[in-house]
Amino acid sequence: MKLIEETTANNVFARAVLEEKVDAIVARADVESLRTKLREEVKLANEVIAGFWPMRTFVHHNPLHSLEYLKFDEAVQRGKQFLNGKGYLPNYMYREYFKSGRIQPRHVDSALEAKVQNEHISIGTRQIGHKEVLHACLTNRISAFADEYPSVSNVNDPDYELIKSLSDRLASVLPVQDASEKLQAVASEDEAALARTVTLSQWCDQVLDTQIVDQITSDLIGRCEPFLDEGYTTWEMPGREKGFFRSWKATLSDEWATCGIDDVGRKVDQLPDDAEYVVIDCLQALAIPQQAWRDYITLHMSALPGWVGYIKWRAKQNNYVWQEAYPIDLFQYLAVSLWYERELVNKYCHQFLGIDGRYPEMISYMKNSSREYFLRRERIAGRLPAAYSAEVDRLSHRKGVTWDDLFNHYWDNANPKIVRASHNKLSKSLCLLASEMKIEPADLLNCSSTDLKKLIDWIKAFPESDHGPVWLRAFEAGYQEQLLGRIAEAKVKNEELAHSKTQVSERPHTQSVYCIDVRSEPFRRHLESLGPNQTYGFAGFFGVLIRHSFWEHEHKTEQYPVIVGPKTEVHEIPRSYLEKMLPMYEHRTSMIHAGHTLLHDLKHNAITTYVMVEAVGLFYTIQMFGKTILPRLYNKASHWLQKKLIPAISTTITVDKPSEAETEEMLKVKYENLIFKVLHDVTGLSRWQIPTHLVDALWQHILNSEAELTSSLIEIAGEAGISKDKLSETISRLQLQYGVEHKEISCQKESILHTGFSLDEQAQTVSTALRIMGLTSNFARLVLICGHGSESDNNPYESALDCGACGGNEGKPNARVFVMMANNPLVRERLAQNGIEIPADTYFVAGQINTTTDEVELFDLEDFPLSHSQDIARLIEYLEEAGRRTSQERCSRFADIENTLSYDEAKSHVIQRSADWSQVRPEWGLSSNTAFVIGRRALTDSLDLRGRVFLHSYDYRYDTESKFLEVLLTAPQVVAQWINMEHYFSTTDYDVYGSGSKIYHNVVGNFGVLAGPWSDLRLGLSWQTVMNGEMPFHEPMRLVSVVEAPRKEIEKLIAKHELLRHYYHNEWVNLVVMEPEEGVLYRYRPTGEWVRISNATSNQLH
Structure with a gap:
């Protein structure tokens, strides 16, 4: 018997052990399943958060780039939902454009067509159409919810009697909502929003008047700033090498009450080091439904989109030195954010409501305590009269029946006044509508209840929040009509454009290739006007995909668009004949670098800062007065001194790949x-x-x-x-x-x-660029390949003015490399074998235009033969004169210049702006960009495009398989669209998508800026970049791409590339094609249809 009992006990024990192991295996499987789900949800949730590149290589990008699979309007709504970002200009700005004639009535009518219903109402003897009402509402700010209308009737209002009578009429026409319906509607609406558009912490802030969101974001800013620092501060956050989450745990382990969380050190010590597990645990502790995880995670990330955007970018940079040293990713960030929320929400829900801080308990509270919930919610929103607000405050710390009594009193006494005020506002809207549409007041009062109700429904169905898309389409239509009309007119004047190849007349004095950047257009136009100078446009990396290493700097620059990668690496090295000068150069450079480092350390040391003022204050005084009072002279003197101390060293670049x-x-x-x-x-x-x-x-x-x-x-x-x-x-x-x-x-x-290019690669690079541009014959003696950069002082956004196609860097290295390839005799032999004969007396020369001063610098001139000295001198004269004329044109657009400047005055002024450290707008940059033209120069060479158009040279006749066109539509067009969207959204909402005013910016961590001493990382462009006083300088419109190529070829490429379908079908880019054989413009519709443009007019471009 004993043996049987022992056997049975052993079997029970073994079964228990087995069941425990099975449970552990199942639990592990469940955790891994949840991990997989979490990773997928985080990947999709961060779509609304734009990646943020470091400011030193500012990359223009579409803030909603990851949402381009949605229709443009839908993506804007997603941005509004999660980021609270506006995707359209304020309606009053559009109305100003309408009043000034920038937006025409016919374009408004056309834009309204999609919303118009074929319905009419009778008012008096008139038949009023739906379209008329919408037009009046749009252009006169007539809305059922306009805040500026009086909350009660004002006896001084000229429409007082009419408003009063209409309000009486509305009381009988509009349905009245009873208390139970109101409470049910509020609860249902907020239940649908919870965990979808509102986090549990936001819910507490809105109902309990807590500050949880501010507590969490403030703490996260304080953690992110020192952790992500890239050598800017002298104090280093301890434990960074462990990663963000573990470093956060270590810093909190010795704290007691961070964010008001008691015993925080002990609680954090109990957390595992696995950030993904902590995120899952927190979501489950808050009882967030799994189907809501994606939106909930998005809400947490969008609380600080700047810091999260930079973390998103850092996490993808596996070879980035700072990421390797101090790893961080979105899971680590979310683990901290969600853990704070779990603790704080639970704390305050217990304190004020006596419930757990979990999703189901909040839903239950809204339903079962609907009167208390309604009053608390209205109180925090500021919608309760003062007496009721005071009573809510008194009851907030008590439970029980008095909430029902207070709500009943409110509903019986205060709500009728609120309803009456609502009717007054609606009546005011009707009065304005009647005045605009010339409707007699008596006719409005006496119209049937059915027609009055329908009129009100029309107004309510077209709130101001729906006006933006209509205004945008009308705004774009006006500009596009003018641009396309002028292109069509120029096409007619060039009869040979579609029917024969360009006839070669005489050899041009110069040929030059510039970046497609809109700032190149005025310079090219002025240069062409000075003589037989041909210009071309090409993306500023010139097809040279390189990682460039400057010989006097340790860092390397990524000289290519961020959407592609480098082919190879090149190194800048001193020329061999300067070998004896190098020791002196390196010695002086190291001494100056050591001095800069010492000054930096002294300035940021807690003790030596006080001594610094006495010791070197005089030198800083000279700098301060020089930069403030005589910036141009000071800048010239400092450059002279620098050249004396460190003589310039001539360099070359290692272009050839070694065996x-x-x-x-x-x-x-x-x-x-x-x-x-x-x-x-x-x-x-x-x-x-x-x-x-x-x-x-x-x-x-x-x-x-x-x-x-x-x-x-x-x-x-x-x-x-x-x-x-x-x-x-x-x-x-x-x-x-x-x-x-x-x-x-x-x-x-x-x-x-992997350094340099093979001979075949060099020949292929040069050949591709020349064929894309159509520059395959009739070469000039000099062909300038001109990159671009900028120059400004005290400007964290300086790289935003450099070349986007070069990854936010100057285009100088790419131009130099291309020229060295094109001048290589062996490369020219390969080109000749492939049909491109470059004359022996043709030399390519590298240059760079400073877009702030319009000055062009030429490089490697010591490589040129004496036979071309006069050609170089003539080119320099052309460039200088074109620069002076461009400066004059640009100065006419600065608001602080009232009178027209002469060429010399304009040149002096732009140089002054580049040296002035107080200048918040050294140049307009790429602001005002609107269009991208891909085609031969003959399409636009007679047009003044006012620096608003990207110009990329392309000759379809040399692209029989459309391979070059495919590259242009999927690479340079993407760069242009990112630039366009960066400016668009920075203008429509410069506080959310832009970075606000430069006045308040402080550099943080060597990678970004804050607004003041403490804020989210500011993204996008500053107010000064896109605004000109109260109205925008950059007119926010979606890019219109005008392509000279056969439609059938473009259709094939659209079918092949999802990217292009997103652009054109989802209305991120407007596509217009110049059919070469017909000489006719066609618009591509989002439905995939082509519509011939026959009514384009050639009005003056704005």
């Missing part, structure tokens, strides 16, 4: 010098006493990664008087102290082999 043998020889030379040095340090032998064949043998030993010293190596060392121990010490020091080992050498070899 494997050359690579090994380069490494050998590099390491042989090091081996000599270490042998000298270990043995004390001088360089001439160390035999070369010993160094060669040591190099081979390391290269072959041999573990033991070979007898031949020992013998060679012995001949030089070096013992085996000294030899071992030498190898050990090379490996441990200098990292000279097989793996490191192999990595360096691989890196060098």
Whole structure:
């Protein structure tokens, strides 16, 4: 019996152990399933958050780029829902454009068509159409919910009697909502919003008057700022190398009541280090339904879209040095944010409502305590009369029946007045509508209840929030009509454009290629007007995808659009004939760098800052007065002094890819010098006493990664008087102290082999660029490849003025590399074999235009033959004069310049702006961009496009398979669209999508700016970049792409690329095609249909 009992007990124990193991396996499976779901939800949830590149390489981008699979209007609504960002200008601005004639009535009518119903009402003897009512509401701000209308009738209002009579009439026409219906409607609406558009912490703020959201965001800003710092501050957050989440845990472990959470250190210590697990645990603790996880996570991330946007970008940069050192990702951020919310929501819900801070309990509270909930909610929203607000405050700490009594009193006494006020507002709207439409007041009062009700329904169905899309379409239609009309008119004047190839007349004086940037258009226009100068447009990286290493800087720049990657790496190196000057240059540079570092450390030290004022205050005084009073003179003097201290060193770029043998020889030379040095340090032998064949043998030993010293190596060392121990010490020091080992050498070899371009790659790069532009014959003696950059002082946004196609950097390296390729005789031989004959007397020259001063600098002129000296001199004269004229044109657009300046005055002024450290608007940059033209210059060469159009040269005749067109539509057009959308949204809402005013900006962490000392990371463009006083300088319109190519070819590309379908079908980009053979413009509709444009007019462009 005992044996049976023991056996039974063992079986029970074994079953229990087995069940426990099974439960653990199931639990692990559930957790992994939830992890998979969480990762997918986070990936989709962050669509509304734009990635944010560091400010030093500002990248223009569409803030809603990840939502381009949605219709434009839908994406704008998503942005409004989660970011509270406005996607259209305030309606009063559109009305100002309407009053000034920038928006025409016919365009408004056309834009309204989609909303118009074929319905009419009778008022008096008139038939009023739905379209008439919508037009009047749109253009006169007539709305059922306008806040500026009086809440009660004003006896001084000229329409007082009419409003009073209409309000009486409305009381009988409009249905009255009883208390139960109102409470049910409020509860249902808020239940649908909870966890979808409102977080639990926001709910508490709106109902209990807590400040949970502010508490959480303030703490997160304080954690993100020091963790993400990239060398700007002197104090470093401890434990950053562990990652954001674990570092946060470590800093909180010694704290007691962060964010009002008691015993926070103990609670945080109990959290696991797995951020994903903590996120899942918090979502489950808050009881957020799994189907709502995506929206809920989006809401948490959109509380600080700036910091989250930068974290999103950092998390994807696996090779970014700061991310490697201090890892962070969205899961770590969410773990902190959601944990704070779980603790605080639970705390306040228990304190004020006596319920758990969970989603189901909140839903139950809204339903079961609907009167209390309604009063609390209205009180915090500021919609209760003062007496009722005071009573709500008194009852807030009590439970029980008195809430019902207070609500009943409110509903019986206050609500009728609120209803009457609502009727008064609606009556005022009807009065304004009647006045605008010339309706007699008596007819309005006496119309049937059915017609009056329908009129009110029409007004309510077209609130001001729906006006933006209509205004935008009308706004765009006006500009596009003018632009396309002028292009069509120019087309007619060029009869040969569609029917024959361009007839070569005389050889041009110069040919020059500029970035497609809208700022190039005025310069190109003025340059062409000075003589037989041909200009072309090409994306500013010129087809050269490189990572560029400046020889005097440690950092490398990514010289390509962010939507693609580099093909290779190139290095800038001093020219060989300057070898004797390098030691002096490097010495002086290091001394100045050390001085800058010392000053930085002294300024940011808690003690030495006080001594600094006395010690070097005078020098800063000189700088302050110079930059403020005489900025141009000070800038000139400082540049002169810099050149005296550090003479400029002429450089070249390593364009050619080295062979494997050359690579090994380069490494050998590099390491042989090091081996000599270490042998000298270990043995004390001088360089001439160390035999070369010993160094060669040591190099081979390391290269072959041999573990033991070979007898031949020992013998060679012995001949030089070096013992085996000294030899071992030498190898050990090379490996441990200098990292000279097989793996490191192999990595360096691989890196060098990825440097530069092969001959085939060079020929392909040059050939592709020339064929895309149609520059394949009749070459001038000089062909300028001109990148662009900018110059300004005290401007964190300086890189936003540089080349977007070069990743927010200057285009100088790309221009230099392209020119070195194009001047290579071997490359020209390859080009000739492929049908591009470049004359022997044609030379390419690299340059860069400073878009702030309109000055062009030419590079590597020492490589040019004396035979072209006069050509260079003439080119410089052309460029200088074109720059002066461009400066005058640009100055006419600055609001602070009232009178027209002469060429010389304009040139002086723009240079002054570039040097003035108080200037918040050194130039307008890419503001006012509206269109992208892909085609031959003949389409636009006679037009003044006012610096609003991207111009990319393209000749469809040399692109029989449309491969080049495919590249242009999927790369440069994307860059143009990102620039356009960055400016668009920064204008429609410069506080959410833009970065607000520069006046309040402070640089943080060497990667971004804050508004004041403490805020979300500011994204987008500043107010000064897009606004001109009360009205925008940048007129926010979606990009219109005008392409000269056969429609059938474009249709194939749209069918092939989802990106293009998103752009054109979802109305992010307007597409217009110039059919070459017909010479006719066609508009591409979102439905995929082509519509011939026949009514374009050539009015003056604005």
